[in-house]
Amino acid sequence: MADILTSKDKDYAQWYNDLVIKADLAENSAVRGSMVIKPYGFAIWEKMRDDLDRRFKETGHLNAYFPLFIPKSFLSKEAAHVEGFAKECAVVTHYRLKNDPNGKGVIVDPDAKLEEELIVRPTSETIIWDTYRKWIQSYRDLPLLINQWANVVRWEMRTRLFLRTSEFLWQEGHTAHATKEEAIAEAEQMLEVYADFLESILAVPVLKGVKSESERFAGAVETYCVEALMQDGKALQAGTSHFLGQNFAKAFDVKFATKEGTNEYVWATSWGVSTRLMGALIMSHSDNNGLVLPPKVAPYQVVIIPIYRKDEEFDRVDAAAKEIMADLRKAGISVHYDNRDTYKPGWKFNQYELKGVPVRLAIGPRDLENKQVEMARRDTLQKSPVPMEGLAEHISSTLEDIQNSLLERAKKRTSDATYEVNTWEEFTDAIANRGGFVKAHWDGTPETEKIIKDKTKATIRCIELDAPEEQGTCILTGKPSNRRVVFAKAY
RNA sequence: CGGGGUGUGGCGCAGUUGGUAGCGCACCUGGUUUGGGACCAGGGGGCCGCUGGUUCGAGUCCAGUCACCCCGACCA
Structure with missing residues (x-):
C-alpha cells in the first residue's frame, strides 16, 4: 500500500488535511480561509442537510431565507x-468599482461609499429579530x-478545512415563544434532534x-x-442550541398581546449546526487508508x-454487474458502478x-463461475465471497x-477516553498526556475557568445535563463544588 | 498582530562558486496489461511570486514588495 496519507499517529x-484533500471533499480557495467544497464532499453535506431538514420539518419548523447583509x-x-x-465581521463599505486611472485593473470607487455600512452576517439573530417585530x-x-x-x-485568524473556515454553510433555527418554559423546551428539543x-x-x-x-x-x-x-x-462542539431569554425581544422591541390583554416581550431560541x-464525521471514523463513511451519509x-x-470477459462481467446494480437499487441501496477501462482494479480499490x-463489490470471471461476488467492508477492511443469490438482502x-x-x-473509543480526576496533579497530567473528556470538580467561577485554560489549554466543554450531584472540591481552588464538569482540549 | 518558514510546469520538490531550467507524480500518443495504486517507448507543458538594483550574464547576489503556510492570541 502506497502511503498516500500522512499517518494518523x-x-x-x-x-x-491530507484526507480532506485526497478524498476530494474540499480544497483551499484563492481567498484565504475560505474553501471550495467539492462534489464528493458536498454530496455528504447534502445527505446531512436532507436528514436534518426532515427532522426540522417534523418538529414543526418552516424554512425561510433572510438576507446576507445586515x-x-x-x-x-x-x-x-x-x-x-464585532471582532470577526466582514464589512461592506462600497457598492461600486471603477477602472484604475493609474493603470490596469479596477479600484474601489471612492464616490460609491455606503451611507450605512453593511456587515456580512456572522449569524442572523439581529436581522431576524428586526423582522420578527413586524410578524408578531x-x-x-x-x-x-x-x-x-x-x-x-466569521473572519477567523486561523482556519482549517471544514473545522473553521471564514465562510461556512449551516442552518440556523430562530424561534419565538409566548413563555419562558416553552422556549426552554424548544431549545432542549432541538438539542435532542442534534x-x-x-x-x-x-x-x-x-x-x-x-x-x-x-x-456561552x-x-x-x-x-x-x-x-x-x-x-x-x-x-x-458539534452543535449548539440557545435559550435567548428576552434579550433579543427587548433589543428589537418584539412584544405580543397576551390573552389577558397585556403586552409582553417574547421568548426566543436559536440553534445551529x-x-x-x-470534520466531526471524518475525525470519528476514518483511518490511515482514508475516509470511513457511515452508510447513511455515504454518497454511494x-x-x-x-x-x-x-x-x-468484460462483456460477461459487465452484464452481471449491471444486473446486480439494478437489484441493489431496487432494494434502495445507492450504487456506483465503475467500469472505466482507464484505471486498474487495484487502483480503484x-x-x-x-x-x-x-x-x-468486485466481480470477475471466477466469481461468475461460482455465482458469487467478492465483498469488502470499508470499516473492517475484511473481504469475503457472497453468493449472488440473495445479494441485495445480504448487502x-x-x-x-x-x-x-x-x-x-x-x-x-469515547467512553475509554472519558474519566474522572480529583487533584490538580491528576488533572494536568490527564490533559497533557492522555486527552479525552476529563470530568473534574470546578468552583463555578469564570475566573477559575480562565486560569485553568491559561495553564492547561483545556476548557469546560459542557456541564452535562444528566451529571449527578456529587460533593467535591475544585481541582484548582479547593472550593466546594456539587457536580463534576467536563474538561477537554477542543477544536 | 507577534514568532518561524516557503514562493521554480497541474501537484510535490531539486537546482552547487552567478553561465542554455531539471526530477517524481499527473497529463497526451502507441503498445503490452487488468483479482490490491501496471510496464515499455515516445511526447507536450515553466517571464523561476512581483518590482528595482549589481553584472557581459541572475532561479541563484542585494534592496524593496506581495502572497501563502505553520506555531501563538480569537473562535461553530
Missing part, C-alpha cells in the same frame, strides 16, 4: 451579541418556528450539556451543546468494480477506500451492520 492534523447598526442593539461578534403582534402569532439554510462569515442525528446518522456519540458562562453564545441566557470526542482525544459536522453505499482481461465507500444487512459497528466503535 505521526501527525493527526496533517492526516486530517445594517451595521443592528448588530449593536444587543450588547453581549455585538461584544461577541399577538399570542396567536406564536410560536414562530423558522429555520434557514445559509452561509455565514444528538439523535449525530448518533443515528453520523454514528458520532455525543455528550449533551450546557456551556459555562464564558463559553453571545446574547444567550443558556447555551446547550453536543460535544463529540475525536480520535486524537480532542473535543469538537454547520459544515463543521464534516456500494461500489462495483469489474475484473476482466479480454473484451469477451485504493481510490474507493480513500473515499470511504462502505461496501465494495442491506451489511450496511446496517456497518452503521451500527461504527457507532459502537466510536462509543467505546
Whole structure:
C-alpha cells in the first residue's frame, strides 16, 4: 500500500488535511480561509442537510431565507451579541468599482461609499429579530418556528478545512415563544434532534450539556451543546442550541398581546449546526487508508468494480454487474458502478477506500463461475465471497451492520477516553498526556475557568445535563463544588 | 498582530562558486496489461511570486514588495 496519507499517529492534523484533500471533499480557495467544497464532499453535506431538514420539518419548523447583509447598526442593539461578534465581521463599505486611472485593473470607487455600512452576517439573530417585530403582534402569532439554510462569515485568524473556515454553510433555527418554559423546551428539543442525528446518522456519540458562562453564545441566557470526542482525544462542539431569554425581544422591541390583554416581550431560541459536522464525521471514523463513511451519509453505499482481461470477459462481467446494480437499487441501496477501462482494479480499490465507500463489490470471471461476488467492508477492511443469490438482502444487512459497528466503535473509543480526576496533579497530567473528556470538580467561577485554560489549554466543554450531584472540591481552588464538569482540549 | 518558514510546469520538490531550467507524480500518443495504486517507448507543458538594483550574464547576489503556510492570541 502506497502511503498516500500522512499517518494518523505521526501527525493527526496533517492526516486530517491530507484526507480532506485526497478524498476530494474540499480544497483551499484563492481567498484565504475560505474553501471550495467539492462534489464528493458536498454530496455528504447534502445527505446531512436532507436528514436534518426532515427532522426540522417534523418538529414543526418552516424554512425561510433572510438576507446576507445586515445594517451595521443592528448588530449593536444587543450588547453581549455585538461584544461577541464585532471582532470577526466582514464589512461592506462600497457598492461600486471603477477602472484604475493609474493603470490596469479596477479600484474601489471612492464616490460609491455606503451611507450605512453593511456587515456580512456572522449569524442572523439581529436581522431576524428586526423582522420578527413586524410578524408578531399577538399570542396567536406564536410560536414562530423558522429555520434557514445559509452561509455565514466569521473572519477567523486561523482556519482549517471544514473545522473553521471564514465562510461556512449551516442552518440556523430562530424561534419565538409566548413563555419562558416553552422556549426552554424548544431549545432542549432541538438539542435532542442534534444528538439523535449525530448518533443515528453520523454514528458520532455525543455528550449533551450546557456551556459555562464564558463559553456561552453571545446574547444567550443558556447555551446547550453536543460535544463529540475525536480520535486524537480532542473535543469538537458539534452543535449548539440557545435559550435567548428576552434579550433579543427587548433589543428589537418584539412584544405580543397576551390573552389577558397585556403586552409582553417574547421568548426566543436559536440553534445551529454547520459544515463543521464534516470534520466531526471524518475525525470519528476514518483511518490511515482514508475516509470511513457511515452508510447513511455515504454518497454511494456500494461500489462495483469489474475484473476482466479480454473484451469477451468484460462483456460477461459487465452484464452481471449491471444486473446486480439494478437489484441493489431496487432494494434502495445507492450504487456506483465503475467500469472505466482507464484505471486498474487495484487502483480503484485504493481510490474507493480513500473515499470511504462502505461496501465494495468486485466481480470477475471466477466469481461468475461460482455465482458469487467478492465483498469488502470499508470499516473492517475484511473481504469475503457472497453468493449472488440473495445479494441485495445480504448487502442491506451489511450496511446496517456497518452503521451500527461504527457507532459502537466510536462509543467505546469515547467512553475509554472519558474519566474522572480529583487533584490538580491528576488533572494536568490527564490533559497533557492522555486527552479525552476529563470530568473534574470546578468552583463555578469564570475566573477559575480562565486560569485553568491559561495553564492547561483545556476548557469546560459542557456541564452535562444528566451529571449527578456529587460533593467535591475544585481541582484548582479547593472550593466546594456539587457536580463534576467536563474538561477537554477542543477544536 | 507577534514568532518561524516557503514562493521554480497541474501537484510535490531539486537546482552547487552567478553561465542554455531539471526530477517524481499527473497529463497526451502507441503498445503490452487488468483479482490490491501496471510496464515499455515516445511526447507536450515553466517571464523561476512581483518590482528595482549589481553584472557581459541572475532561479541563484542585494534592496524593496506581495502572497501563502505553520506555531501563538480569537473562535461553530
